[in-house]
Each structure stands twice: as structure tokens, then as C-alpha cells.
Amino acid sequence: MTISRRTMVKMAGGVALAAPAIRGASAQATKTITFGGSVPLSGGGAETGLNVNNGYATAVKFINEMGGVEIAGTKYKLELKLFDDASDPSRAVTLIQRQIDDGVDFYLGSFGSNIVLPTAAITERAEKPMVQAGGGSDQIFVQGYKYMFGFFPRATRQFLSTAAFIKTLAPPVQNYSVIYTNDAFSKTAATGVMNAMKAQGIPMLDSYAFPETITDASSVLAAIRAKTPEALICMTHDQDNLLLAKQMIATGTNVNLLFQGLGPQLGSFRDTLGKAANGIYFQTYWDERAPLKDRFFGTSAAFAAYYKKNYTRPLAYHVSAGAACIVTYLEAMMAAKSIDPAKVRDALANIDIETQYSRIKFTEQGDGDPVVMGPWVGQVVGGAPEVVSPANAKTAAYTYPTPPWAQRT
Amino acid sequence: MLAIQTIADGLVLGGLYALSAVGFSLIFGVMGVVNLSHGALVMIGAYLAWFVWHSLGVDPLLAIPVVMGVLAVFGYVYQRVLIQLAVDRSSHVASMLVTFGVALMLRNTLVLVFSPDLRSITPSYSGHPLVLGSIVLDPVRLAALAASLVLLGALAMILQRSKMGRVIRATAQQELAARLCGVNAHHIYGLTFAVSAAFAGAAGAILGIVLPFSPPDEGLWTLNAFVVVVLGGVGSPAGALVGGLVLGVMSTGTSQLIGAAFPNAMMFAVLVLMLLVRPSGLLGNAFAGSR
Structure with missing residues (x-):
């Protein structure tokens, strides 16, 4: 049987006209x-x-x-x-x-x-x-x-559980400094740190505000070495926290507790710092265990x-x-x-x-309920992110004070 | 002591700024092209150094010749195929738009190839601070500064002493006269772009050991290069070095004396001031006198 060009065109036109109808039937089914x-x-x-x-x-x-x-x-x-x-x-x-x-x-x-x-x-x-x-x-x-x-939970409420954890550490944390960048999240998160630590009765030494992207922290780290707070809280983003940690290691800037809200959860962050990542505290909201x-x-x-x-x-x-x-x-x-x-x-x-x-569970304003959906405290242990608080989610024991960078294993 | 520490930190940072800007300065000075893809070339250098370090374990400073070679070839082809075409058919403004488009494409290509994740190079000598009395210096940044000074010195020598350097300078000063003397100006522009891209790549390799990086950072390094050139002057390694060091010390000084949030604000305030008072920069345009 041979198909003429005219028949071919008719068939093609017929298929083209039928296609939407076929799709429509399919859409009705699912x-x-x-x-x-x-x-x-x-x-x-x-x-x-x-x-x-x-x-x-x-x-x-x-x-x-x-x-x-x-x-x-x-x-x-x-x-x-x-x-x-x-x-x-x-x-x-x-x-x-x-x-x-x-x-x-x-x-x-x-x-x-x-x-x-x-x-x-x-x-x-x-x-x-x-x-x-x-x-x-x-x-x-x-x-x-x-x-x-x-x-x-809104940024100013995210540090409540971490501040409560810091209060339980022995020897007691006597003071802290906070680092943040001038952006919508970081700035309000730092305010949350200040409020939460104040509520726990832990005084602040200094707060350092950076522009939205940090390319050099040497001056701030020089000031931190001069005053040496017991805890340094960095409410900055992943890339900024990696830079801060690298510069702290390179300049021997040691504190008893380094907290970096974002970054240590990521494999690339921990791989870059190697053994030095062990001991850095962070917040996490989930663990597969x-x-x-x-x-x-x-x-x-x-x-x-x-x-x-x-x-x-x-x-x-x-x-x-x-x-x-x-x-x-x-x-x-x-x-x-x-x-x-x-x-x-x-x-x-x-x-x-x-x-x-x-x-x-959401609050009336739409953010996560700080009690039900608040973060856990994490720490890098043996190169992996672990939960160290609260007790019911804990996957590893915490280390405090953390050893100086050069002595981390 | 804090003041000395601040100046030392600023000089180290300034060396990096200078190296990252010298390629931009050369293209601007010789060809009059504002290369908005300069930061992307810096990022390609950083990723190449990271790849060599990560897969072969080669120190990024040792990988610099390879990185420069790859970027030089890329730069030559880029200039001859795209930029020269834009300049010939339209204007220098068109070439600026072309470099902007290329920057976007290169950024997204890097995302596709290397993912948007943060990368960082950690050589074996990092993590051992160098203590000189009460001054603490980062050995990685010091090594980066030393490499920057060597490379800037080498570029100055090439431009001043080599035949290629003389031809580049001659073409920059009087293109028509250079052509009348038998110089293939298009080839020289291609070579200039190759040299600039090679130095951008070297800067990327060095920056990779100092800072964590990801593809979107390219914009930052184009902007920094622009500020360094406006501060120091166009077309010469010396101008880039002066601009870079001034910017570095100004950045750490502002951070220490006014607040860590203000270096960018100070940088742009000085940029505007320089454009108003001395638009050709502290050392002026290296080729302007003959134009």
C-alpha cells in the first residue's frame, strides 16, 4: 500500500488536532x-x-x-x-x-x-x-x-537553647564576644545572641559588625587576641565563617568556645579545616538518627x-x-x-x-515555635557533625574547653 | 602594637589586591577596555589551582605557571575572537557589554562544573602562625604577598625590558605609529590580554589559599580591581601595587579605628574622592603622556 503526500498531511493534521484531547483525558485521570x-x-x-x-x-x-x-x-x-x-x-x-x-x-x-x-x-x-x-x-x-x-523560629529566638547550654558548661563561661554581618538575618540573630546571653547572666565583651561579605578579619582577630573572650559567637554565613575560622587558625587566635551558626554542618567546610574543625560548635535542626x-x-x-x-x-x-x-x-x-x-x-x-x-507547629506570626522547632546544639566531633544537646537528641559528648587549634586531633 | 599589627595586616592584604588588579589595569591602560570579566578570570585561576591541588596534591604556588599558561591561551583567544570583534564593529562600550556577558557565562559554567559549593585550598604550611614579638602574621598570607611581589616585579620587567613589553607599550602609546613600524596591533592586543588573563589566573591561585571562594565571588574581584586602578593609576604594575597597598591599609585601618562594618564605605568614599580630585590615580595613566 502506498500513502500519498495528501493522505500523509491529513494524518499528521488529525494527530495534531487529537493531541490536546488526549492530553485533556489524561489530565482528568490524574x-x-x-x-x-x-x-x-x-x-x-x-x-x-x-x-x-x-x-x-x-x-x-x-x-x-x-x-x-x-x-x-x-x-x-x-x-x-x-x-x-x-x-x-x-x-x-x-x-x-x-x-x-x-x-x-x-x-x-x-x-x-x-x-x-x-x-x-x-x-x-x-x-x-x-x-x-x-x-x-x-x-x-x-x-x-x-x-x-x-x-x-525568628532569628532573635534561635539562640535561646544554645545560651542555656552555654550556661551549664564547666568551668563557667565568664564572657563572650559576638561577630555578625550587616544583613537581614545576621544582624537580628546577633541581637538574639545578646538578649539570650544577657538572660543567662553572661556579660558581653565586644560585638563586631562586618559588611555583608567579609574578605579580611585580621583587624578584628587582632582585637580579639588582645582581649580574648572565653566564647566567640559568629552569627555569620557559611563563607564568612570559613574565612573567620581559617584566619583564626592561621593567626593562632584561640578561644575556649567557638560557635559558628552556619557552616560546620557542611561537609565542604569540615573538609577544608580538617582536624581543626573538631570542637567548633554550631546549631542544627535535624539529625538522621x-x-x-x-x-x-x-x-x-x-x-x-x-x-x-x-x-x-x-x-x-x-x-x-x-x-x-x-x-x-x-x-x-x-x-x-x-x-x-x-x-x-x-x-x-x-x-x-x-x-x-x-x-x-507555628506561632501566630508564622515562624517555627521556638520550643518545638528550636535548634539543637551541635559540635564537630571526629570530623562529623554531632548533636551534643539536648539530652534526648544527643549523639555525642561535648568537649569544653576546646583545645587550641594546633593541639586538635 | 595594635597599630603596627593593623599596618602589617593591611600591607599583606594590599599585596593581594594589587596582584588581583594588575591584569585589569593593563587591559584598561593598553586597550582602553574595561574588562568586566576580570573577576571571572581570577575565579577560573582559583578553581584551576584548587583542582590541581585537590586531585594531584600540587601546592597552588607551584601550580601558578600551569594556571598562567592555561589562562594566557584562553585570554588570547577571548580577545581575538570576541573583544576585538566588538571593538572593530562597534565601540569600546560594546566590548564592555561583551565582557559583562562573558562574566555571567563563565560564572555559571563554573557553577555547572564545580558546583556552587564553597572551595578552599589548605596548603601544608597553613595553620602555623608566624610570631614576631607581639606581631602575629599568617604564613599563608605572607607567602601570598611574596608571590604577588615576585609576579608584579616580573611583569614590570617584561613591560620595561623585553621586546614584547616594548611593543605593548608602543602600541598603547601610539597605535598608528606602531602599525606604521610593522607592528600587528591586533596580535599585540591579544598578547596583552593573554598576559592580563595569566596574571588574573595567578591572582586566583593565590587568593584560593587565602580565602574560601565560590563562583559568585567574581563580581567582588572585578570591583576591587576597579577601585585599585582608580586609586593607583592605569596601565602599570607600580600603579596597581600602590593602589593595592593603599586599599589594604585603608581597609584594615578603617576596620580597626572606625569599625569592621565600614571598610567598604570608606573604599567607595575614597573612590568618589579620587574620581573628583585625581581621576587618573596616584601614579597617573602610564601611557597617557604620549596619547
Whole structure:
């Protein structure tokens, strides 16, 4: 049989006309919940942004592999529509506005308070929920937003448990100095350190404010060597903390307790410092050995195993938090028996569940409950990040005072 | 004693600023091109040094010749294929836009190849502070300063004493006259760009042992180079050295006397002042006299 050119054109036209109808039939069979948002996959926040992104992607992949989720008798598949905001708030704002215009109903947060703050303003105006694990600045939570929910307690509340831990150390910590940078998160986090340490009765020697990016800390370290505080608290970002630690090692600047809120959790940070990383304190919100239950993943360990099977990038607490954002959304939708944004928002406001990341409960202003979702105290022990406080999550004994840099093994 | 420590720290930092800016200064002086991809070239140097150190265990200072060689070839091709084309077909402003676009592409290529994660080079001699009385110095930064001075000295010698240096200077001063004497100006511009890229790569290798780095840092090093050139003057290693040292001491001094939050503010205040009072920098434009 031969097919003429005219027949061929007719067949092709027929297929082209039928395609939308076929797609429509397929869409009716499986409904989809779309999560929009932006994440920094390039730019200054990309290292942790990639971790948050992997967390979102892990949860969506896992739940879709399970066959989706059933909400009020209807089965849904999940879809992610995340775009690279390049760590640029203005670009993130444009991306989110475009998704609002496209009719996306549910949003996941970017990484970095400077991006979460303006993007949350847009989703709030559109009355679409945002669940995020990337912004902790107080400014995000004092705007009166009703549709924004953050996993981290606001920055000024993040140091409460660490200050209480420091108070228990022997010999007692007599004084401390604090280092921070002039950005939305770091500045408020340093205020939180000052308030929390004051409440514990530990006096401050000095506070040092740096510009947003640190390229040299030699002058500040010279001043620290001259006064030598017993504890040095760095509420700066990963790259700044690595620079500070390297310069402290290189200039023999020793303190009994070095706390760096961000950085020591990352493998690249610990690899760079080698043995010298041992003893550095940090905050962590999750450990794969934590005895937590999750409706979808089962346990923290099971989540970690699934992630490691699918990704080569090292696991970090932001990955777990990202995945928990999706689980929290789904739990809220199941509780609301609806995927109406306003009803899901109300369910999120009242949520109190356990996930592989943590128990999830928000304050009235939308940040993580500081008691339920507050950080644990970690320390690098034998090259690995360990939890040293509280007792029920502890994975290793702490070292205090930490030995001088040159004597660390 | 704190004052001496501050000046010592500033000089060490200034040496790094100087080396990171000299390539930018040379291109600006010789070709009149503002190379906004300069910081990206510095970052490529840092990543190449990191790769050689991480995979072969070679000290980054020893890897400098290899890094310079790779960047020189890249720089020559980049200038001949893209920048010269933009200058010939349009203007120097077009070449600036081209370098901006290339910087974005190089930054994202580095993200794709090396990931956005922080990298840092930790040679065996780091972590052993050098104590001179009450002054404490970082041996890594001292080694970096020494390497910077050697490289800046070598560049000055090349420009002053070698045949290639004389031709570069002649082309920068009077392109038409150089052409009439048989100089292939396009080839010389390519060579100038190759030398500049090589020195940017060397600066990256040295900065990699001093600072943690990631691809987005390229913008910072372009900006620093710009400030150093405005301070010191265009087109010569001496101008870059003076600008770098002034910037370094000013940075640590401001940090110590006013506050650690203010070096950038001071840097830009001085930048504006210099542009108003002496726009050609402290040592002036090395080639302006003949133009």
C-alpha cells in the first residue's frame, strides 16, 4: 500500500488536532497539585539553596512514586515549578509574580531572608500560602502576614537553647564576644545572641559588625587576641565563617568556645579545616538518627536512606526541612479536606504534626515555635557533625574547653 | 602594637589586591577596555589551582605557571575572537557589554562544573602562625604577598625590558605609529590580554589559599580591581601595587579605628574622592603622556 503526500498531511493534521484531547483525558485521570516558588541554584546562596531544592524534589519524587496523595477522596500527583532566582531578590520577585499570574496556588520558600521577605509579600497579597525553610529574620514575621509559614523560629529566638547550654558548661563561661554581618538575618540573630546571653547572666565583651561579605578579619582577630573572650559567637554565613575560622587558625587566635551558626554542618567546610574543625560548635535542626515518625517517609532514617539512594550530594538539615515543607502542606490539605488556598492556610495555622524533620507547629506570626522547632546544639566531633544537646537528641559528648587549634586531633 | 599589627595586616592584604588588579589595569591602560570579566578570570585561576591541588596534591604556588599558561591561551583567544570583534564593529562600550556577558557565562559554567559549593585550598604550611614579638602574621598570607611581589616585579620587567613589553607599550602609546613600524596591533592586543588573563589566573591561585571562594565571588574581584586602578593609576604594575597597598591599609585601618562594618564605605568614599580630585590615580595613566 502506498500513502500519498495528501493522505500523509491529513494524518499528521488529525494527530495534531487529537493531541490536546488526549492530553485533556489524561489530565482528568490524574489531578495534580503544583508547588511554585524560586530557589537559589546559582549566586551566593546556591550551596544551601541546592540543599533546600533537593529536599523539595525528594519529597515530590517519593510521594509520586507512592502513587500520589489522597485528599478528600481524590488522588493527586505532585508537581514542582521551581525556578533559579540566582540569589537575587529582585529576580525572585519577578519569578513569583509570574507564577501568581499563571495561577499557581501553593508556594515553597527560597533560601535567604533577603529573598523570602519580598517574595512572601507577593504571595501574601495574592492570598496564597507559602511554607519556607530558608528565612529566619525577624522582619519576615513581624509584617502581620497570615499566609506565610517558616520552619525556623525568628532569628532573635534561635539562640535561646544554645545560651542555656552555654550556661551549664564547666568551668563557667565568664564572657563572650559576638561577630555578625550587616544583613537581614545576621544582624537580628546577633541581637538574639545578646538578649539570650544577657538572660543567662553572661556579660558581653565586644560585638563586631562586618559588611555583608567579609574578605579580611585580621583587624578584628587582632582585637580579639588582645582581649580574648572565653566564647566567640559568629552569627555569620557559611563563607564568612570559613574565612573567620581559617584566619583564626592561621593567626593562632584561640578561644575556649567557638560557635559558628552556619557552616560546620557542611561537609565542604569540615573538609577544608580538617582536624581543626573538631570542637567548633554550631546549631542544627535535624539529625538522621533522631527518633521521629513521618506519615509518608516513616522515620528520619528512612528519609535519609531514600535521599542517599537518589542523590550523591551530602545530606544536610536543609534537605530534610525542604522535604518536610511538602509533607506539612499535604498534612494541612488532608486536615482541611480541600486544596482551597484559604482552607489550607487555616489548617497550616493550626497544624501540630510530627515529620521526619521535627514536630511542626507555628506561632501566630508564622515562624517555627521556638520550643518545638528550636535548634539543637551541635559540635564537630571526629570530623562529623554531632548533636551534643539536648539530652534526648544527643549523639555525642561535648568537649569544653576546646583545645587550641594546633593541639586538635 | 595594635597599630603596627593593623599596618602589617593591611600591607599583606594590599599585596593581594594589587596582584588581583594588575591584569585589569593593563587591559584598561593598553586597550582602553574595561574588562568586566576580570573577576571571572581570577575565579577560573582559583578553581584551576584548587583542582590541581585537590586531585594531584600540587601546592597552588607551584601550580601558578600551569594556571598562567592555561589562562594566557584562553585570554588570547577571548580577545581575538570576541573583544576585538566588538571593538572593530562597534565601540569600546560594546566590548564592555561583551565582557559583562562573558562574566555571567563563565560564572555559571563554573557553577555547572564545580558546583556552587564553597572551595578552599589548605596548603601544608597553613595553620602555623608566624610570631614576631607581639606581631602575629599568617604564613599563608605572607607567602601570598611574596608571590604577588615576585609576579608584579616580573611583569614590570617584561613591560620595561623585553621586546614584547616594548611593543605593548608602543602600541598603547601610539597605535598608528606602531602599525606604521610593522607592528600587528591586533596580535599585540591579544598578547596583552593573554598576559592580563595569566596574571588574573595567578591572582586566583593565590587568593584560593587565602580565602574560601565560590563562583559568585567574581563580581567582588572585578570591583576591587576597579577601585585599585582608580586609586593607583592605569596601565602599570607600580600603579596597581600602590593602589593595592593603599586599599589594604585603608581597609584594615578603617576596620580597626572606625569599625569592621565600614571598610567598604570608606573604599567607595575614597573612590568618589579620587574620581573628583585625581581621576587618573596616584601614579597617573602610564601611557597617557604620549596619547
